[in-house]
Amino acid sequence: MSTERDVLDAAARAREASHGLALATRARKDRALLAMADGLVAAHDDLLAANAEDVARAEAGGTPPNIVDRLRLTAERLAGMAQGLRDVAALPDPVGEVVRGSTLANGLELRQVRVPFGVVGMIYEARPNVTADAAGICLKSGNAVLLRGSSSARSSNAAIVGVLREAAVSAGLEADVVQLVPGDSHDSVKALMRARGLVDVLIPRGGAGLIRSVVEESTVPVIETGVGNCHVYVDRAADLDKALAIVLNAKTHRTSVCNAAESLLVHADVADAFLPRVVTALQDAGVTIHGDTAFTAYDGVEAASEEDYATEYLSLDISAAVVPDLDGAIRHIRRYSSQHSDAIVTEDQSAARHFTAAVDSAAVLVNASTRFTDGGEFGFGAEIGISTQKLHARGPMGLPEMTSTKYVVTGDGHVRP
Amino acid sequence: MSTERDVLDAAARAREASHGLALATRARKDRALLAMADGLVAAHDDLLAANAEDVARAEAGGTPPNIVDRLRLTAERLAGMAQGLRDVAALPDPVGEVVRGSTLANGLELRQVRVPFGVVGMIYEARPNVTADAAGICLKSGNAVLLRGSSSARSSNAAIVGVLREAAVSAGLEADVVQLVPGDSHDSVKALMRARGLVDVLIPRGGAGLIRSVVEESTVPVIETGVGNCHVYVDRAADLDKALAIVLNAKTHRTSVCNAAESLLVHADVADAFLPRVVTALQDAGVTIHGDTAFTAYDGVEAASEEDYATEYLSLDISAAVVPDLDGAIRHIRRYSSQHSDAIVTEDQSAARHFTAAVDSAAVLVNASTRFTDGGEFGFGAEIGISTQKLHARGPMGLPEMTSTKYVVTGDGHVRP
Numbered sequence: 001m002s003t004e005r006d007v008l009d010a011a012a013r014a015r016e017a018s019h020g021l022a023l024a025t026r027a028r029k030d031r032a033l034l035a036m037a038d039g040l041v042a043a044h045d046d047l048l049a050a051n052a053e054d055v056a057r058a059e060a061g062g063t064p065p066n067i068v069d070r071l072r073l074t075a076e077r078l079a080g081m082a083q084g085l086r087d088v089a090a091l092p093d094p095v096g097e098v099v100r101g102s103t104l105a106n107g108l109e110l111r112q113v114r115v116p117f118g119v120v121g122m123i124y125e126a127r128p129n130v131t132a133d134a135a136g137i138c139l140k141s142g143n144a145v146l147l148r149g150s151s152s153a154r155s156s157n158a159a160i161v162g163v164l165r166e167a168a169v170s171a172g173l174e175a176d177v178v179q180l181v182p183g184d185s186h187d188s189v190k191a192l193m194r195a196r197g198l199v200d201v202l203i204p205r206g207g208a209g210l211i212r213s214v215v216e217e218s219t220v221p222v223i224e225t226g227v228g229n230c231h232v233y234v235d236r237a238a239d240l241d242k243a244l245a246i247v248l249n250a251k252t253h254r255t256s257v258c259n260a261a262e263s264l265l266v267h268a269d270v271a272d273a274f275l276p277r278v279v280t281a282l283q284d285a286g287v288t289i290h291g292d293t294a295f296t297a298y299d300g301v302e303a304a305s306e307e308d309y310a311t312e313y314l315s316l317d318i319s320a321a322v323v324p325d326l327d328g329a330i331r332h333i334r335r336y337s338s339q340h341s342d343a344i345v346t347e348d349q350s351a352a353r354h355f356t357a358a359v360d361s362a363a364v365l366v367n368a369s370t371r372f373t374d375g376g377e378f379g380f381g382a383e384i385g386i387s388t389q390k391l392h393a394r395g396p397m398g399l400p401e402m403t404s405t406k407y408v409v410t411g412d413g414h415v416r417p
Numbered sequence: 418m419s420t421e422r423d424v425l426d427a428a429a430r431a432r433e434a435s436h437g438l439a440l441a442t443r444a445r446k447d448r449a450l451l452a453m454a455d456g457l458v459a460a461h462d463d464l465l466a467a468n469a470e471d472v473a474r475a476e477a478g479g480t481p482p483n484i485v486d487r488l489r490l491t492a493e494r495l496a497g498m499a500q501g502l503r504d505v506a507a508l509p510d511p512v513g514e515v516v517r518g519s520t521l522a523n524g525l526e527l528r529q530v531r532v533p534f535g536v537v538g539m540i541y542e543a544r545p546n547v548t549a550d551a552a553g554i555c556l557k558s559g560n561a562v563l564l565r566g567s568s569s570a571r572s573s574n575a576a577i578v579g580v581l582r583e584a585a586v587s588a589g590l591e592a593d594v595v596q597l598v599p600g601d602s603h604d605s606v607k608a609l610m611r612a613r614g615l616v617d618v619l620i621p622r623g624g625a626g627l628i629r630s631v632v633e634e635s636t637v638p639v640i641e642t643g644v645g646n647c648h649v650y651v652d653r654a655a656d657l658d659k660a661l662a663i664v665l666n667a668k669t670h671r672t673s674v675c676n677a678a679e680s681l682l683v684h685a686d687v688a689d690a691f692l693p694r695v696v697t698a699l700q701d702a703g704v705t706i707h708g709d710t711a712f713t714a715y716d717g718v719e720a721a722s723e724e725d726y727a728t729e730y731l732s733l734d735i736s737a738a739v740v741p742d743l744d745g746a747i748r749h750i751r752r753y754s755s756q757h758s759d760a761i762v763t764e765d766q767s768a769a770r771h772f773t774a775a776v777d778s779a780a781v782l783v784n785a786s787t788r789f790t791d792g793g794e795f796g797f798g799a800e801i802g803i804s805t806q807k808l809h810a811r812g813p814m815g816l817p818e819m820t821s822t823k824y825v826v827t828g829d830g831h832v833r834p
């Protein structure tokens with residue numbers, strides 16, 4: 001009860017602070033962002049000390065080392081957070097951009113203008129660097145932000161947010177443009193999801209379970225991010241050298257990320273030529289293959305279950321199948337893909353054209369690794385997440401995706417006849 | 418149970434049909450739209466007969482005459498439906514439009530392309546003409562549509578959809594690109610709201626109660642439309658002749674629509690000059706004024722409750738208040754507006770600039786009637802509704818707003834270093 005009240009109070013303060021932030025000039029917002037970066041650098045020792053508390057607590061609680069690693073702040077990571085804020089300051093301000101405009105036949109001037117959402121809620125796991133990244137992107141796009149990080153990072157997040165709020169005030173903005181959501185039980189997440197009218201959009205970042213629960217329970221509009229069951233399809237007309245390089249890169253370049261490949265499909269006509277090479281190369285890279293009968297003919301390949309094809313492993317595992325033709329690949333992808341990133345490797349223009357038209361994913365790639373689906377790689381300069389939904393934003397979301405629009409209509413006493 | 422099964426089956430068929438429709442050329446879609454228009458004209462007698470059944474049932478059930486009128490099809494309304502479909506055929510195809518594109522530093526070619534949502538669910542009340550309008554807009558934007566009209570219009574809707582499906586098939590599209598949702602109990606609406614994964618977006622059109630219930634209960638993403646508690650603010654620097662014309666037009670041009678004005682705010686400095694004129698003019702037009710104490714000083718003005726300021730009357734009623742200054746007007750609008758359309762009347766450039774920046778509504782109008790917030794008036798050619806939410810689309814929604822996008826990334830064996 002009291003958690004719910006606290007969260008709604010915080011949301012109401014965010015709403016109030018959002019009015020001023022929406023009207024803030026780019027110059028003021030950039031001053032705040034640079035002050036935030038300087039503040040993080042200046043508070044280096046305090047932040048590492050706060051983080052050490054979180055790390056000690058996690059280690060004492062038996063948290064697995066890879067999760068503890070994500071939680072840990074280092075001098076390098078802190079410098080990266082500060083640089084991230086400076087990078088966002090250097091990006092153009094999306095607010096005020098005229099998306100379209102015209103003068104109507106009756107002389108009315110119509111302009112569609114980018115405006116902030118208002119209040120954004122971020123729900124995320126572990127990594128404390130997301131706290132600064134998200135706050136920076138929200139601030140630049142004119143949105144007050146409510147940050148609900150992992151309870152395991154509570155000391156780090158509190159220290160970071162303290163620095164960010166002080167910097168906002170130093171630039172003449174209200175402290176409440178950046179707030180940590182009070183409470184670290186699930187009740188505070190629940191209250192955030194029910195704060196319709198006070199919070200304009202919720203963005204969950206984290207595992208599939210977190211995202212699913214927010215999508216299903218929230219009455220606040222949600223932007224779904226990041227689950228990636230990504231496919232690489234090797235066509236009959238593939239250059240098999242390119243195919244091999246792309247499969248390896250997509251699977252092994254970094255396994256814990258949403259744009260890593262989780263499933264390999266191979267056209268039957270090139271199976272004999274490609275399977276021996278790709279099985280060996282993947283196994284040499286430490287990958288466990290979960291394959292259909294064409295693949296299990298090779299040593300060390302495990303038999304894939306239906307479940308495997310639907311799984312986002314986020315590990316050195318890949319499901320694999322031979323498909324009879326291009327349409328078979330498309331059918332497989334339609335059935336199992338999470339519609340994040342799916343790639344075809346082919347030298348056949350007609351196959352590429354059909355695949356890119358028929359596969360309905362946030363990113364469809366031709367002769368390129370799925371790892372390229374990323375705001376940084378796309379040149380957006382900053383990324384709040386990768387949307388896998390179709391409403392509002394799809395694919396990597398940069399600053400413009402963190403805004404809404406409004407129509408400004410200017411007349412001179414115009415009435416409808 | 419059986420309704421739910423039927424609805425999910427229909428949604429699955431729509432999903433299946435959506436794949437082919439997404440790939441259909443503009444030429445084929447336009448052929449279907451023109452065949453639909455011709456089909457409605459040819460089926461004139463059958464459609465009026467089906468409609469007569471609905472009207473007779475409504476009248477026998479004691480439905481109020483204004484609702485029966487909305488339900489009634491006439492030769493003129495049928496011709497309007499056919500013309501609407503021809504108009505949509507003449508509009509450019511949003512699918513395939515390249516929204517942005519560039520070649521990245523590494524040579525990857527990036528294109529963000531408009532694609533259909535997939536399957537759209539429409540939930541709407543009474544008017545059978547919405548059936549043809551919505552089907553036409555969805556088809557042109559490449560979306561299969563599930564139409565859940567009012568049960569009071571079931572004979573009309575079934576007859577119209579029969580014609581539309583036949584026309585789709587004659588143009589080489591699958592019949593299931595247009596379907597009436599089976600069942601006319603609330604169960605079928607419920608099943609539609611839970612068909613996440615089969616239905617990509619739900620658009621409720623109708624009264625505030627319908628929209629609220631869909632927004633709250635649906636796990637399918639919703640585009641909220643149409644509730645309009647719209648304000649006209651008469652500034653101290655207003656040209657009072659323009660102000661009078663705009664207030665009258667916004668309130669009385671058509672009262673049952675979402676862009677009609679429901680609340681009048683007047684700057685204290687012009688209250689003595691403007692109130693006598695506007696009270697008389699509104700009352701002469703048959704409007705009941707629910708005002709604060711400044712207004713109740715005039716004969717026939719009723720005292721406004723808190724409730725009045727929050728009400729979308731959709732009738733010849735208007736709430737009214739005198740505000741101390743521009744910021745007072747903005748505060749009032751922030752508190753009560755449904756963020757649909759809010760207008761300022763002023764000759765003061767600085768006041769107009771501040772109002773348009775500070776009022777966060779789908780449309781903010783300067784010296785123009787709120788009645789202009791309309792897809793037709795904005796030159797969109799077709800409108801599926803007016804979004805009052807901030808995600809995805811805001812304000813009148815035309816064909817581009819009925820699409821998502823995807824990124825197509827083309828390389829030549831690119832892998833991430």
